[in-house]
Amino acid sequence: xxxxxxxxxxxxxxxxxxxxxxxxxxxxxxxTEHPLLAHIIPIRRCNLSCTYCNEFDDFSKPVPTEEMFQRxxxxxxxxxxxxxxxxxxxxxxxxxxxxxxxxxxxxxxxxLITNGYFLxxxxxxxxxxxxxxxxxxxxxxxxxxDKKLQLLAEHAEFHVNINSVVGGGIxxxxxALTIGKxxxxxxxxxxxxxxxxxxxxxxxxxxxxxxxxxxxxxxxxRSFTRINAFQDNIAQGLPNDWRCRAGARYLYICEDGLVHYxxxxxxxxxxxxxxxxxxxxxxxxxxxxxxxxxxxxSCVHQVSVFDGWRAPQHPAPPTPAATxxxxxxxxx
Numbered sequence: 121x122x123x124x125x126x127x128x129x130x131x132x133x134x135x136x137x138x139x140x141x142x143x144x145x146x147x148x149x150x151x152t153e154h155p156l157l158a159h160i161i162p163i164r165r166c167n168l169s170c171t172y173c174n175e176f177d178d179f180s181k182p183v184p185t186e187e188m189f190q191r192x193x194x195x196x197x198x199x200x201x202x203x204x205x206x207x208x209x210x211x212x213x214x215x216x217x218x219x220x221x222x223x224x225x226x227x228x229x230x231x232l233i234t235n236g237y238f239l240x241x242x243x244x245x246x247x248x249x250x251x252x253x254x255x256x257x258x259x260x261x262x263x264x265x266d267k268k269l270q271l272l273a274e275h276a277e278f279h280v281n282i283n284s285v286v287g288g289g290i291x292x293x294x295x296a297l298t299i300g301k302x303x304x305x306x307x308x309x310x311x312x313x314x315x316x317x318x319x320x321x322x323x324x325x326x327x328x329x330x331x332x333x334x335x336x337x338x339x340x341x342r343s344f345t346r347i348n349a350f351q352d353n354i355a356q357g358l359p360n361d362w363r364c365r366a367g368a369r370y371l372y373i374c375e376d377g378l379v380h381y382x383x384x385x386x387x388x389x390x391x392x393x394x395x396x397x398x399x400x401x402x403x404x405x406x407x408x409x410x411x412x413x414x415x416x417x418s419c420v421h422q423v424s425v426f427d428g429w430r431a432p433q434h435p436a437p438p439t440p441a442a443t444x445x446x447x448x449x450x451x452x
Contacts (some may be wrong), residue, residue, distance in 0.1 A: 144201045154199030158371040163214040172288030185215040196226030211238040236268040243273040273306040285330035286329040288315035312336035324357035359413030365424040367404025408433040
């Protein structure tokens with residue numbers, strides 16, 4: 121269990137974080153001219169190889185730290201509110217702490233998505249971030265993960281959310297329920313997501329997966345990070361009618377420094393972040409994405425809620441083919 125001092129620090133930081141979040145939400149409603157969330161990839165390599173995941177490899181080198189700094193500074197110049205570090209497994213980057221500091225020095229909220237394997241007590245104490253989201257994944261044993269959860273409960277002074285997943289061919293969907301219950305028991309928030317398979321496609325949940333999904337949904341609290349009612353339709357194989365603001369309010373920056381709609385639409389628009397402008401954001405803000413009805417990317421849904429009621433979108437205008445060092449991942 122955390123010490124009294126750790127608990128006090130957590131409450132103080134939570135209050136500060138909530139105040140910052142409220143200010144950013146107000147700014148988001150007042151202006152559409154800045155990104156609300158960016159995902160940035162410091163390394164594509166991962167220590168795991170989950171069959172449903174198409175966002176990793178086992179050989180990539182870390183992005184040079186100076187290049188990461190340049191990208192973060194550009195996000196700061198665009199007025200980005202939150203930067204979440206993802207991967208691959210971001211804890212494999214040797215200078216991750218410096219990357220986090222750079223985000224904070226630009227006045228942005230820092231977040232981290234990790235599988236949790238490299239979270240030890242000293243590492244948790246060193247990482248001064250606003251949010252950490254360890255994902256429960258099929259390659260991880262529950263015994264190993266529980267040790268990491270206990271370390272987070274004892275040492276973390278930042279907000280921790282444990283995201284479990286169902287769908288995507290995961291063989292033991294009951295694991296999501298076990299992890300979620302343990303997360304709540306330790307005082308963390310817990311969410312449930314519907315995952316695509318290795319080709320980026322999503323299928324309706326079977327009866328057991330749906331039972332687990334419904335039970336875990338009942339635990340979720342009302343907050344910005346719980347704006348995920350869109351998943352109810354996905355669970356039934358039904359489309360969602362919404363305005364995706366990817367490329368404008370949400371940016372996905374790959375290891376090559378290119379801006380994409382999201383992890384599942386790498387290649388669009390495929391423009392280097394270094395040359396990305398507000399004109400690019402205005403274009404993508406108004407561009408209708410044909411992948412939107414069956415999209416499973418919760419962070420894009422959550423960010424787009426701020427603008428769901430304004431600025432109708434139109435089909436994408438003809439543009440030159442996007443260039444990328446990697447094969448595109450396209451969901452239709």
